[in-house]
Amino acid sequence: MTIQCTVQSVEPLAENTYRVILHPQQPVNYKAGQYLMVVMGEQDKRPFSIASSPCREHSELELHIGAAEANQYALEVVDAIKSAHQSGGVIEIDAPHGSAWIKEPLQKPLLLIAGGTGFSYVRSILDYCISQNSEQPIYLYWGAKQIEQLYAFDDLQHIATQHNNITFIPVVEIAPERWTGKVGNVLQAVNQDFDSLADYEIYIAGRFEMAGAARDTFTTNKDADIHHIHGDAFAFI
Known part of the structure; x- marks a missing residue:
């Protein structure tokens, strides 16, 4: 479904990473873990995970977009969104898309794995589980090169202290001084x-090669059921 959205806000989350809040002109009926396409042209639609969950008030749609200068594909979208925000114009989206949404009933323990802005995918699922008062164990692993890229670090630590069933495990490749967390690759940490x-329901978002390596490793070495490993990447690899 193609829907026009006004841009409520565009703000930096970290270097070259932006939080975008869209207000659709009609409700979008989506599930936690789905994505939308930003329409840049008749034959040009660009996918971004929806970071908000269906429990969000006022039908807001939140996106986290990594847009370094080398990534013109995403940078052009951010520029278009900024322009619409400044001019009071609209952004057109096509939504919802994806089949890697949260599977219900919520019974199995969850393993949520994200690399970089793939965090937006697992954040939607996490927020939905919290809204449903889910009690099963939830482990969220988020990997980045540096801690500054873990832009929701404090928020996730707070969530983990408020919910005994939620464990947040940050993983960085380059550790700062006095870092006591995990260092290296997020899949190695898992x-x-x-x-x-x-026994786990596994949700993964990140580069295609990361998702592929996770599926191969988890099914071969960790007894994971391939039917319980979810991610949008698996529709393309």
Whole structure:
């Protein structure tokens, strides 16, 4: 469905990363973990995970867009959104898309894995689980090169202290001084922490090669059921 949206806000989350709040002119009926397409042209639609969940008030849609100068594909979208925000114009989206949404009923423990702005995908799922008062264990692993790129670090730590069933595990490649968390690759961290993933519902967002490596490793070495590993990347690889 194609829908026009006004741009409520555009603000930086980290270097070259932006939070965008869109207000659709009609409600978007989506599930936590789906994505939308920003319409840049008749044959040019660009996908971005919806960071908000269906429980969000006022039908807002939140996006987290990584737009470094080398990434013109995303940077052009951010520029178009900024222009619409400044001029009072609209952005056209096509939504919802994707089949890697949260699976219900919520019974199995969840493993949420994100690299970079892939966090927006798992954030939607996390917020939905909280809104449903889910009690099953939830482990959220978020990896980035540097801690500054973990732009929701404080927020997730607070959530984990408020909910005994939620564990947040940040992973950085380059550790700052006095860092006591995990260092290295986010998949390596998961592999070190779990002997078996047979009982888990697993949701993954990040680069295609990361998602592919996770699926191969988890099914081969950690007893994961391939039918319980979800991510939009798997529709393309």
